[in-house]
Amino acid sequence: MTDPTTHRPGDRMRAEIDEQPRRLADVLSLGAPQARRVGTLLAERAPRVVLFAGRGTSDHACLYAKYLTEISLGLPAGMMSPSTMTAHRSRPDLSEALVVVVSQSGTSPDLVETACVARSCGATVLAVTNTPTSELAAIAHHHLDVHAGPEAAVAATKSYTAQLLTLWLLVDAWRGGGGTGAGAVPAAATRQVDRHASVTQLQDRMLFAERLVVTGRGYAYPTAREAALKIMETSYLAAHAFSGADLLHGPVAMIDRLHPVVAVAPEGVSAAAMAPVLERLRSLGAHVAVVGGPSTAHAARGDVVVDHGLPEELAPIVDIIALQQLAHGLAVLRGLDADIPRGLTKATSTW
Amino acid sequence: MTDPTTHRPGDRMRAEIDEQPRRLADVLSLGAPQARRVGTLLAERAPRVVLFAGRGTSDHACLYAKYLTEISLGLPAGMMSPSTMTAHRSRPDLSEALVVVVSQSGTSPDLVETACVARSCGATVLAVTNTPTSELAAIAHHHLDVHAGPEAAVAATKSYTAQLLTLWLLVDAWRGGGGTGAGAVPAAATRQVDRHASVTQLQDRMLFAERLVVTGRGYAYPTAREAALKIMETSYLAAHAFSGADLLHGPVAMIDRLHPVVAVAPEGVSAAAMAPVLERLRSLGAHVAVVGGPSTAHAARGDVVVDHGLPEELAPIVDIIALQQLAHGLAVLRGLDADIPRGLTKATSTW
Numbered sequence: 001m002t003d004p005t006t007h008r009p010g011d012r013m014r015a016e017i018d019e020q021p022r023r024l025a026d027v028l029s030l031g032a033p034q035a036r037r038v039g040t041l042l043a044e045r046a047p048r049v050v051l052f053a054g055r056g057t058s059d060h061a062c063l064y065a066k067y068l069t070e071i072s073l074g075l076p077a078g079m080m081s082p083s084t085m086t087a088h089r090s091r092p093d094l095s096e097a098l099v100v101v102v103s104q105s106g107t108s109p110d111l112v113e114t115a116c117v118a119r120s121c122g123a124t125v126l127a128v129t130n131t132p133t134s135e136l137a138a139i140a141h142h143h144l145d146v147h148a149g150p151e152a153a154v155a156a157t158k159s160y161t162a163q164l165l166t167l168w169l170l171v172d173a174w175r176g177g178g179g180t181g182a183g184a185v186p187a188a189a190t191r192q193v194d195r196h197a198s199v200t201q202l203q204d205r206m207l208f209a210e211r212l213v214v215t216g217r218g219y220a221y222p223t224a225r226e227a228a229l230k231i232m233e234t235s236y237l238a239a240h241a242f243s244g245a246d247l248l249h250g251p252v253a254m255i256d257r258l259h260p261v262v263a264v265a266p267e268g269v270s271a272a273a274m275a276p277v278l279e280r281l282r283s284l285g286a287h288v289a290v291v292g293g294p295s296t297a298h299a300a301r302g303d304v305v306v307d308h309g310l311p312e313e314l315a316p317i318v319d320i321i322a323l324q325q326l327a328h329g330l331a332v333l334r335g336l337d338a339d340i341p342r343g344l345t346k347a348t349s350t351w
Numbered sequence: 352m353t354d355p356t357t358h359r360p361g362d363r364m365r366a367e368i369d370e371q372p373r374r375l376a377d378v379l380s381l382g383a384p385q386a387r388r389v390g391t392l393l394a395e396r397a398p399r400v401v402l403f404a405g406r407g408t409s410d411h412a413c414l415y416a417k418y419l420t421e422i423s424l425g426l427p428a429g430m431m432s433p434s435t436m437t438a439h440r441s442r443p444d445l446s447e448a449l450v451v452v453v454s455q456s457g458t459s460p461d462l463v464e465t466a467c468v469a470r471s472c473g474a475t476v477l478a479v480t481n482t483p484t485s486e487l488a489a490i491a492h493h494h495l496d497v498h499a500g501p502e503a504a505v506a507a508t509k510s511y512t513a514q515l516l517t518l519w520l521l522v523d524a525w526r527g528g529g530g531t532g533a534g535a536v537p538a539a540a541t542r543q544v545d546r547h548a549s550v551t552q553l554q555d556r557m558l559f560a561e562r563l564v565v566t567g568r569g570y571a572y573p574t575a576r577e578a579a580l581k582i583m584e585t586s587y588l589a590a591h592a593f594s595g596a597d598l599l600h601g602p603v604a605m606i607d608r609l610h611p612v613v614a615v616a617p618e619g620v621s622a623a624a625m626a627p628v629l630e631r632l633r634s635l636g637a638h639v640a641v642v643g644g645p646s647t648a649h650a651a652r653g654d655v656v657v658d659h660g661l662p663e664e665l666a667p668i669v670d671i672i673a674l675q676q677l678a679h680g681l682a683v684l685r686g687l688d689a690d691i692p693r694g695l696t697k698a699t700s701t702w
Contacts, residue, residue, distance in 0.1 A: 048447060049363060049400045049427055056600030058624040074443040076400055078429015083569045083596065084421040085625040092425040096399060155601075210564050211589040218434045229601050236605045238562040238589045245434065245461060247702040249407030250506075252579050253692040254587045273438040276702065283692055341604040343635055350596040351627065 010328055011151035011339035013234070015323050017038060021190040024317070025156045026147045027165045028182060035166055038126065038142045039173025047098035053080040054102035055350065057156040060226040061102050061163035064316055067219055068171045072313065081116045093123035104151060104159040105347035106134025115139045128166060131160045144170065153339045154346050155233045155325045160226060164317045182309055185318070188308035192321040198304050199326040202289050205302065205335050207258065211238035212260045215247050215277065216272030223316045223323065227262065230327035235337035244277035257285045266319055267293035268290050268312035276283060291322055360678055364540045364585070368675050372541040376511045377498040378516045379533060386517055389493045389680035390524025397411065398475060400451035403429040403464050406701065408507040411577040412514035415667055418570055420524045423664065428681050433465045437529065437702060446454070451633035455502060455510040456698035457485025466490045477541035479517060481522035495521065505691045505697050506584045508675045511539070512576060517669045536668055539659035542673040550677040552653050553640050556611065558684050562589035563611045565691035566598050566628065569621030574667045574674065585689035595628035608636045618644035619663035619669055642673055
């Protein structure tokens with residue numbers, strides 16, 4: 001537990017945010033060989049469908065990997081609803097499926113059971129955890145350690161980016177890539193870690209907000225979801241994430257001039273798809289701050305520019321760092337302890 | 352457009368809520384033969400995976416059908432991310448997939464394109480719309496008309512319950528069922544329509560709320576999502592839906608004593624899975640109102656009892672009616688026009 005005499009609120013989360021470049025380098029050196037081995041095996045095994053299961057932050061890593069699977073492997077993919085197997089006891093035919101279960105701790109009972117049942121239903125099961133000794137890792141056919149090191153802050157940061165990079169390496173090997181693009185990730189992460197001040201203005205603006213909307217499309221949608229979760233966990237704001245398209249199909253009615261909108265729009269195809277969403281939000285007079293690249297975000301109008309130069313599919317690994325910094329800074333500004341959110345413990349057990 | 356001299360705000364939505372028993376009876380008489388025909392064909396064709404695509408309310412009908420597919424057909428199922436095909440131009444191998452595209456209007460360009468691309472990638476495509484003359488209906492191999500009649504209120508109500516019942520009939524025929532359970536649905540819907548007053552107390556309590564959380568598990572999760580959307584659309588509250596398990600993995604930090612929680616917990620397996628979630632919420636002192644059956648909800652403590660006696664997989668069709676009544680009543684109480692939410696039009700176009 002934290003020693004109240006020495007602990008400064010949020011220091012632990014801040015340290016783990018700042019530790020990410022080093023951990024991402026560890027993924028490339030320690031994790032990559034296994035990720036490439038499993039990716040190559042999966043290419044041979046050729047599953048016909050890929051299903052993902054995770055909770056919280058790990059669910060967002062799953063969503064990222066779902067986009068990657070659909071776009072770059074050309075395979076149908078889906079997010080599992082664990083309760084169908086755990087509560088409703090369904091036993092689907094998964095003989096042609098790869099089931100990827102992502103969990104920092106590898107302990108949540110519903111995910112362990114999902115992996116067990118999926119295996120007994122014929123699936124190839126891959127566990128991605130930060131805990132190689134966990135039950136989940138033991139149950140799966142294959143295990144990838146994300147090498148994030150012990151994570152002490154309740155709000156996950158470094159385990160998330162390590163999950164993303166590990167999953168990217170897996171998919172890249174599967175499609176026969178050489179993994180070269182990833183080499184630039186640790187340095188790009190370092191640049192964003194050093195630019196903590198880039199979020200200061202947005203942080204100030206959000207200090208007294210009661211709620212906000214975070215939106216993004218394509219690869220930026222998992223980033224929007226994870227950003228909203230970090231803000232909910234550490235600042236207790238009602239942070240609502242929507243894909244840009246879903247936002248326009250109803251929820252846009254609650255957009256007004258009194259609550260902030262954060263749009264994740266890095267360079268590339270997803271950002272182009274966000275353009276009509278941004279236009280619509282601005283026509284409603286909403287206060288929109290863009291977190292994006294030099295062509296989509298403009299610091300002068302309060303946006304957060306994340307200038308990493310990474311290809312679109314690797315961008316989420318660095319984009320989320322800016323949003324972790326925002327969540328952390330906002331919690332500190334609001335006088336909350338981002339390290340120990342109320343009502344949460346590090347490993348959540350659900351059934 | 353509405354004539355302001357005769358239009359009373361929300362009357363149209365109310366009329367469409369109340370029309371549901373009749374429209375559900377139409378689904379059973381007019382829609383069932385085609386749903387059963389297509390369900391039988393699909394059983395013969397035997398797709399290996401089922402993928403769903405929809406936006407807004409129709410997305411929640413897809414989610415319901417995903418649970419039904421996983422639990423009662425034992426097939427892997429997933430929600431598509433249309434942007435992977437439309438923006439990122441992925442062309443997955445869908446030769447063993449059934450793709451179900453649900454849309455009230457059948458016109459949203461991204462869904463039309465998704466259906467086109469899925470078909471060209473080898474999928475069997477089924478469109479479920481309220482507009483048999485729509486582009487989406489024309490593109491698909493099979494089409495199911497949900498027979499909800501013209502829907503004038505922007506917030507969809509009757510088209511949603513008609514979608515759910517149509518999808519249930521489809522899956523029931525596919526699994527070789529006789530469709531008999533559905534016969535009780537229209538009368539059960541009538542009973543809830545007549546019990547509009549059952550939501551009055553909860554409505555009163557929520558009058559000045561700024562935000563709320565709606566939660567449910569299993570079949571009740573799509574109901575929670577759709578309830579949150581109705582409340583956002585008509586009352587502009589930030590209504591946040593979470594599956595019970597996901598809620599505990601982070602967002603629970605923003606739960607406090609100052610904002611309401613609505614838990615959808617009808618009788619059955621899903622409700623049992625919700626018990627630990629309810630316990631946790633209550634231990635945090637949250638104001639939780641249950642919308643559920645006679646064994647889970649207690650009117651004396653402000654809950655909403657929906658006593659339909661339907662099996663769990665049909666319950667969502669009537670449970671949502673209580674939540675539509677809540678959304679409508681809340682909007683009227685807040686002086687808003689539930690028929691014409693700000694910033695929305697009936698058919699939303701996204702790309």
